[in-house]
Amino acid sequence: MPAMHRLRLLRSRKRRLARLARRRSICPMKVFLTGGTGTIGRAVLARLVARGHRVTALARSPEAGARLRAAGAQAWSGDLRAPREWLDQALASDCFVHLANSFDAEGRTAERKLVAALIDAPYGTTPFHFVYTGGIWLYPPTRGTPLREATAYSPLPAFAHVVHAIRSLAASRHLALSVIHPALVCARDGGPVADMRMAAEGGRPFVTRAERDTLWPLVDAEDLADLYVRAVEARSYRLTAIGCGVEAASVGNLMDLVSDGLGLRLDLAHDEAPPDLAADLDVAAGYARSQVASGDGARRLLGWSPEVTTPEALVGRLFPIGA
Numbered sequence: 001m002p003a004m005h006r007l008r009l010l011r012s013r014k015r016r017l018a019r020l021a022r023r024r025s026i027c028p029m030k031v032f033l034t035g036g037t038g039t040i041g042r043a044v045l046a047r048l049v050a051r052g053h054r055v056t057a058l059a060r061s062p063e064a065g066a067r068l069r070a071a072g073a074q075a076w077s078g079d080l081r082a083p084r085e086w087l088d089q090a091l092a093s094d095c096f097v098h099l100a101n102s103f104d105a106e107g108r109t110a111e112r113k114l115v116a117a118l119i120d121a122p123y124g125t126t127p128f129h130f131v132y133t134g135g136i137w138l139y140p141p142t143r144g145t146p147l148r149e150a151t152a153y154s155p156l157p158a159f160a161h162v163v164h165a166i167r168s169l170a171a172s173r174h175l176a177l178s179v180i181h182p183a184l185v186c187a188r189d190g191g192p193v194a195d196m197r198m199a200a201e202g203g204r205p206f207v208t209r210a211e212r213d214t215l216w217p218l219v220d221a222e223d224l225a226d227l228y229v230r231a232v233e234a235r236s237y238r239l240t241a242i243g244c245g246v247e248a249a250s251v252g253n254l255m256d257l258v259s260d261g262l263g264l265r266l267d268l269a270h271d272e273a274p275p276d277l278a279a280d281l282d283v284a285a286g287y288a289r290s291q292v293a294s295g296d297g298a299r300r301l302l303g304w305s306p307e308v309t310t311p312e313a314l315v316g317r318l319f320p321i322g323a
Contacts, residue, residue, distance in 0.1 A: 031232060032090040033057040034080065035099030036073060037064050039190035040133075040182065043225035044099060045071050051229060056093065058086060058100070080110040083117045091121060095232050097131040101162070103283045108161050115165045119172050127176040131231050132169060134162055134181040136217055136242070136293055137286040143215060146247055146294035149181075149240045156286055157279040176238070178231045180224075183244040183293055187221035188318050192287070196258040196266060197319055205269035209288035212252030212268060217293035218314060219245045223306035230302040241298040245306035246314055248292040257315040 031048055035041040036057035048055050049072035057073040058080070059065035065075035078086035080100055090096045098114070101107055118130065139147045140154035153163045169177050186193045192208075199206040210216070227243045251268070259266040273282050298304040308314045 028052045028054055029095060029232065030093040031055050032076075032093040032096045033073070033099065034097070035101075035133075036068050036071070038099060039187050039221055040185055040224060040228075041099045042071065043187070043221045044097065044228045045073055047222075047225040047229045048232070049073070051233075053232075056089065058090075081106070081113065083110070083114040087114075087117050087121060091123075091128060095129040095131060095235070097228060097232060099133055101133065103158055105281060111161060111165055115168050118175065119168065121174075123174040127174055127237060129176045129178070129232075129235055130169065131178045131180065131228065132166065134166060134179050135159060136181055136183045136244070136291060137289060138163055138181065139291065139293070141289045142292055143290055144292070146292045147217075147242065148294050149242055149297045156282075156289065158281060158283045158285065160280070170238070176236065178234075178236055178239040179241070180228060180231060181240070181242045182224055183217035183219040183242070183246070183295075185221050185224055186218055186314055186318060191221070192216065193218075193254060193258065193315060193318055196255055197262065200258060200262050200264040200266040205267040206255060207269045207271045208251065209271050209273075209284055209286075210251045210290075211270070211288075212250065212255070213290075214251045214288065215248040215290045215292055216251060216254070216287075217244045217246065217248055217291050218311070219243050219295075220306065220308040220314060220317060223308055226306075227298055227302065227304050230304055234302055236301075239301060241301055241304075242293055242295060243298060244293040244295040245308045246311055247294060249311035249314075253311055254315070257311060258319070261315060261319060
């Protein structure tokens with residue numbers, strides 16, 4: 001590449017990152033959130049509040065509402081299965097972040113209803129910003145070239161409805177759609193690394209569809225929350241970003257790191273799908289999908305800089321020795 005062309009590209013990137021930095025100092029926004037008590041949602045909620053945004057979060061039960069209020073949000077009573085009853089409240093905000101999807105039969109039905117309600121809703125002249133959650137299992141298996149945002153979808157049957165939802169929402173001229181595709185999310189109280197720790201401490205094998213050499217792309221929950229908040233604040237009309245901090249880690253390597261860190265034995269036990277389980281309900285099949293993924297798109301588009309980028313750093317951050 002000629003030196004002058006490289007210089008122009010560098011200057012263009014600096015200008016783009018400078019614009020994003022200015023946007024990060026914007027006035028507080030009103031954000032509506034679903035899934036605020038989940039592994040991802042708790043981290044996103046905390047970061048939104050810390051950034052000064054006013055968050056209203058959907059609460060299905062009084063207990064969930066109490067947890068949301070304790071985290072700094074206003075709780076709005078509602079059921080994901082009846083989105084038309086609370087969607088007006090979501091659309092009264094500056095941005096709607098959707099983090100709730102159970103991927104079971106009931107969850108798929110709720111998701112279809114939400115997509116239909118969003119498409120049918122009345123909007124003003126300015127496209128409404130909706131941040132949607134996809135997933136790394138919408139992409140095909142790979143052990144070589146990392147998955148990127150432009151990679152064609154090839155979802156597992158249990159996630160095919162998510163691809164349909166993304167395409168339907170993207171076709172609406174009334175929505176400014178941002179899609180975040182998280183890698184396997186890891187937190188101290190949730191995700192595959194936490195499951196490994198619980199298995200080791202309980203003297204049990206780690207049960208999974210994966211083999212020891214299966215590759216998993218991973219992301220720390222706090223890093224992922226930062227990516228979501230950047231997407232909220234960017235207010236991009238069309239944006240897709242893969243949230244991946246660790247491009248790939250083998251299951252065996254993760255198990256060894258957890259075992260060595262705890263000083264406990266951890267064996268792997270292969271799990272088989274129940275013979276009567278329909279493929280479109282087999283969410284756990286995703287763990288058998290070996291993938292390498294890149295977070296470079298999120299870095300380039302949103303200035304994202306995950307703190308955790310190696311399996312060692314991930315295990316060490318989640319489970320410090322002696323914690």
